[in-house]
Amino acid sequence: MSVTMFNCGFGDCFCIEDEYVERPLYVDFGIISGSLKSPKGLRELSEMKIGLHMWQQKEKDFLLTHFHEDHYSGILFLHGKKYFQDNMKFNTVYLPNVFDPSFQNTILSVIISTTHKSVYRLPKLDLVEFLKILCDNKSNIRLISRGDRISKNLIALWPVKNLVEEESTTEISNLIENRVINASDVENLISMATNINTAVGLMVNGEFEKAKRKLEAINPKENQALLATLTKIKRKGNKLNELGNNISIVFQNEIDQREACGEIMEEYESRDILFTGDVSKSVWNMITHMPKCEPKNLRMFAKYHLIKIPHHGTKCYYYNFEKYIVSGKTVCLIPNEPIAKKDKNGKPHVWGIADEYKGDLKEAHVYTSQNNISSWKSTGTKKEMIGFDLMKVL
């Protein structure tokens, strides 16, 4: 098994190769605005370097854990470059399954959470632009939720569709109850959600031309009412951004013969991997407390060889992975570069790796793009990625 971690500053991009996948599987590709700013042009260099890596692979798949800039901006960036446009085709693209027409609130929440940041970058909405690129690429589109297989031997632990829908419904109701949005706002959002849902349904069926037409109909520049709605939500702030993270695809390798014999994964295997998108603690609590009657292949391993830490190891999404770590063996990936952010009250602070991780992961091999990890009391090997380097971690 081989996993490559690319330096996206504050952003994710990985490539899994070998036994678990049919062909190289890229997991996310994005860099948050403000990351890798210096020296000048570093961000572009990084994106180009990753693009070249993708370009060199004739056959490749792409999995997007969730619809946030720091997980898909690279695809948007490369699509703007003529050189890459024709060579960026993925065989299969895996997306979190939040497009079920019966789950209207989920898709509404996703749209709100992914677009509210981009409202000021009109006329484009990143989610819609991303889907349009997939239409141009004509890749097979696979929607993933818990229990679905990814590529050859990977299996999704999350999202669970109805749990996500429940949470979304609560949040949308809160927005209405607190009068952040009114009935006509909801109508605007629903019409956009319906278009997106229909487009994705068409894409799954391979009807890309029709899907693209649906997506092109969503143009906030020409839809002042929709724009006003999105701006209103953005101004008020809301909890939906967290929901945008909590739809992430979480996956691990499939449980094999070991467990088929009745032995439950107590022993450590040097090839068990866990990718976590950006999910928060509440999702971990749900994943780890799933009913015992669930199929065996959806249980978590006792220990992992590699864990991609969620949400760039930041404090607000902190989860203690200590119990899954084998001292001196487990590899943890924390794609983080400290960037200046504002908190809810507009107070500036730096989004870096939570101090808690520095304690809990002390026995693990930690790979990060953050340059100031020298204070970590790690007994394992720690490596830094500087500039636009990529690193083969396994």
Ligand SMILES: [Zn+2]
């Ligand atoms: Zn995110």
Ligand SMILES: [Zn+2]
């Ligand atoms: Zn992220």
